[in-house]
Amino acid sequence: MASLIQWHCHDFNGFTPETLYQALALRDRVFVVEQRSIYGDIDGRDPDCRHLAGYAGDGRLVAYARILAPGVAYPDAAALGRLVVDPSLRGQGVGRQLLARALEEAARLHPGPVMLSAQTRASGFYASFGFVPVGEPYDDGGIEHIDMRKEAD
Known part of the structure; x- marks a missing residue:
């Protein structure tokens, strides 16, 4: 399945109602329901992000991430967020x-x-992609997180 994914990167206006629903549903299914993390997923940043979406051959969204410009989440770096893979595809290299x-x-x-x-x-x-921890771990929605940074190649 991993090699059959169609990747699309677009701004917020590139969502159709159906694809926006799929993205929010996948984020909710994994972060809120599966991981039992109570946090504000709808944080007001989606309209200002680029959205990377991976679709299976049947049109189902199976992987998603958002890309934020420098200064939005971190003062001097772009940010990646909401990286998520459909649970049915874990262990198949889709996350990589x-x-x-x-x-x-x-x-x-x-x-x-x-x-x-x-x-x-x-x-x-x-870390396998070159990210290094920055600062100390912190709680985010009941799950321990740590900021990580990757310098430009």
């Missing part, structure tokens, strides 16, 4: 594809460093 594509898009749109807020249990995954 998603992060690689998100980093490519971030570099194209906003050359320079990239940061993200990683769940600490996933920090090794991000």
Whole structure:
């Protein structure tokens, strides 16, 4: 399945009502329901982000990330957020594809460093892409996170 994903990166206006619903539903299913994290997913930033979406051949959204410009989440770095893969595709390399594509898009749109807020249990995954921890772990919606930074290649 991982090789059959169609990737699209667009601004907020690139969503159709159906694709926006799919993105919000996937984020909700994983972050709120599965991980039992109570947080404000609808944070007002989506209209100002670029959205990377991976669709299966049947049109189902199976991977998603948002890309924020420098100064929005971090003062001197672009940011990646809401990285999520459909649970049915875990362990098939889709997460690696998603992060690689998100980093490519971030570099194209906003050359320079990239940061993200990683769940600490996933920090090794991000480290494998060159991210390093910045600061101390903190609670975000009941899940321990740490900011991580990757300098421009």
